[in-house]
Amino acid sequence: MRLAFVLSEIGSGLRRNLSMVISVILVTFVSLTFVGAAGMLQLQINQMKGYWYDKVQVAIFLCSDGSTAPGCATGPATREQEDNLRKLLQSPAVAQYVNDFQYESKTDAYKHFKEQFANSPIVDSVTPDQLPASFRINMKDPEKYEIISETFSSQAGVETVIDQRQLLERLFSAMNAASLVAVSIAGVMIICAILLIATTIRLSAFSRRRETGIMRLVGASKMVIQLPFILEGVIAAVIGAALASGTLWAVAHFFLGGVMSKQYPDTAFISPGQTLMLAPALIGLGVVLAGVSSLLTLRRYLRV
Amino acid sequence: MIRFENVTKVYDQKARPALDSINLEIDRGEFAFLVGASGSGKSTFLRLVLKEDRASSGAVYVAGQNVANISSWRVPRLRRGIGVVFQDFRLLPQKSVFANVAFAMQVIGKSRSVIRDTVPEVLKTVGLEGKENRLPHELSGGEQQRVAIARAVVNRPGILLADEPTGNLDPTTSMGIMGVLDKINQNGTTVVMATHDDDIVNEMRKRVVELKNGVIIRDEARALYTSMIPVVGQSRRLRDASGRTEQPAASSRAEARADAPAELRTAGEGQA
Structure with missing residues (x-):
């Protein structure tokens, strides 16, 4: 099989069928953009969960410089206060509700903060001193948050006790719903894309039936006859997938990076680089979509 | 090169077969005309050689190979050994x-x-x-x-199939085409040509296989388009063949004539 020959066949097929090829590109572009949007929302949720979200439920923030809470009258939490809190957490009264707890020092907090806000300009203006140390508690029963809150809020050296889940859960459920919507739209669009690819390949096979008839007669192999058609669909789908990846990158770069991160500096957004990690998946999906649907169409409409 | 053994091809169960128990052998390097009215089975014959269709019963051998035993991915190799020419180019x-x-x-x-x-x-x-x-x-x-x-x-290719190659051409041009086909045949290629063109057949004086209603009614060497041999009782045999009451005679036994000695090749000769 001559590569140059197959390539010229593909070229002539794409030229002859230009309007259909463009519509395939656009439909795969739109459908894969929706798939990618769902993927981006999930990435964004992960980003916002940060280091602790999946590990603990309750955070006890200790006093730091500039804390104004009543328990912080004596200034930043001292070593002694920390040890007291640790003892209290280990005491039977509290320990029965606690699975596990970890201490996050100011340096640890800074490290995790840098990871989470890597894409945000805020990261440069924060120093370890500004971040509070904290105890991160994994609850046996997350519903018992109130007990921890009551016990620790009034302790010396404690700035605040926060149930992180409650804070973020509503936002995440909204984002999950949005990605579900995106996935359903993508599903419908993918069906459109499959049907359109099938129709395009059918038209292409019809407009080249003279050539394929002669190829059959002179004994061209099934591969040589079918490959140009399949590659035609695959190339169109890959272009569509590349456009979709480009769009997602642009959204991350210009919208999230340019607009949103300035309006909500305390929220961690995903970087454009992270959205590009979706690109191989989108292109792969496009190739599989086009390859399978054109193969099935050819089996019906192209005798070899 | 091409051998049909008792080949029957039925397209439609209710209608008569397109080919009915055909026995025929075409040797390497031979030039054979396939003549007969439209619907006599000429095109079906060519399609079976190309494995475009599958015989309903019997065996088709091309270059010594039973085409029924050629797997679909090896069909291209079969077709590389067969050239095809059509009326519409x-x-x-x-x-x-x-x-x-x-x-x-x-x-x-x-x-x-x-x-x-x-x-x-x-x-x-x-x-x-x-x-x-x-x-x-x-x-x-x-x-x-x-x-x-x-x-x-x-x-x-070892075989060239021509399906009415002169059907769209005037007589002079047709003779030119026949010259080309003859030259190719001289170079060792087996040529099978389905045609309606009596002038050409008469001019070429090659082997003629005549089909009628899916049955071979004549197979003569160096023959003419229409048989010059009056065959006694042919109409009765044809009636039998179309009524399928008995194994149809696949050959017509032609009496040897002094000027055109018939060379009978059909395998059905013994039964006739």
């Missing part, structure tokens, strides 16, 4: 003469240098020197058919 209108012939080599993966060497040679054989760069619509019908023949034989 079937050239690619946007490709030049050279490109049309080269196409048959490109699609089976021949290298560019082989194509460059072979195509002009074949075009010379069919008498189209100097017309390499013409487009099909710039050629006469006879020239177009020569391009089609060049394409059919460029890969040096």
Whole structure:
């Protein structure tokens, strides 16, 4: 099989069928953009969960410089206060509700903060001193948050006790719903894309039936006859997938990076680089979509 | 080269078979005409040789191989050994003469240098020197058919099937085409030509196999389009054949004539 020959066949097929090829590109572009949007929302949720979200439920923030809470009258939490809190957490009264707890020092907090806000300009203006140390508690029963809150809020050296889940859960459920919507739209669009690819390949096979008839007669192999058609669909789908990846990158770069991160500096957004990690998946999906649907169409409409 | 053993082809269960227990052998290097009215089974015969269709019963051997035993992915190899020419030429209108012939080599993966060497040679054989760069619509019908023949034989097949190749051409041009086919036959290619053209058959004096309603009613060497041998009782045998009351006689026993000695080749000879 001559590569140059197959390539010229593909070229002539794409030229002859230009309007259909463009519509395939656009439909795969739109459908894969929706798939990618769902993927981006999930990435964004992960980003916002940060280091602790999946590990603990309750955070006890200790006093730091500039804390104004009543328990912080004596200034930043001292070593002694920390040890007291640790003892209290280990005491039977509290320990029965606690699975596990970890201490996050100011340096640890800074490290995790840098990871989470890597894409945000805020990261440069924060120093370890500004971040509070904290105890991160994994609850046996997350519903018992109130007990921890009551016990620790009034302790010396404690700035605040926060149930992180409650804070973020509503936002995440909204984002999950949005990605579900995106996935359903993508599903419908993918069906459109499959049907359109099938129709395009059918038209292409019809407009080249003279050539394929002669190829059959002179004994061209099934591969040589079918490959140009399949590659035609695959190339169109890959272009569509590349456009979709480009769009997602642009959204991350210009919208999230340019607009949103300035309006909500305390929220961690995903970087454009992270959205590009979706690109191989989108292109792969496009190739599989086009390859399978054109193969099935050819089996019906192209005798070899 | 081509052997049909008791081959029957039924397209529609209710209608009569397109081919009915055909026994026929065409040897390597032979030139045979397939004649008969439309619907007599000529095209079905050619389709079975190409494995475009499958015989309902019986066996078709091409180059010693039973085509029923050729798996679908090896069918292309079978077809590379068979060239085909049609009444309607079937050239690619946007490709030049050279490109049309080269196409048959490109699609089976021949290298560019082989194509460059072979195509002009074949075009010379069919008498189209100097017309390499013409487009099909710039050629006469006879020239177009020569391009089609060049394409059919460029890969040096052992068999050339021609389905009414002169059907669209005037008598003089047709004779030119026959000259080309004869030349190809002289070079060792087996040629089977289905035709209605009595002038050509009479002129060529080659083997003639006549089909009627899917049955071979005549098989003569160096014969004419219509049999010159009055066959006694032919109408009764035909009636039997179409009524399928008995194994139809696959051959007509022709009395040897002094001027045209008949060479009977059909396998059904013994039963007749």
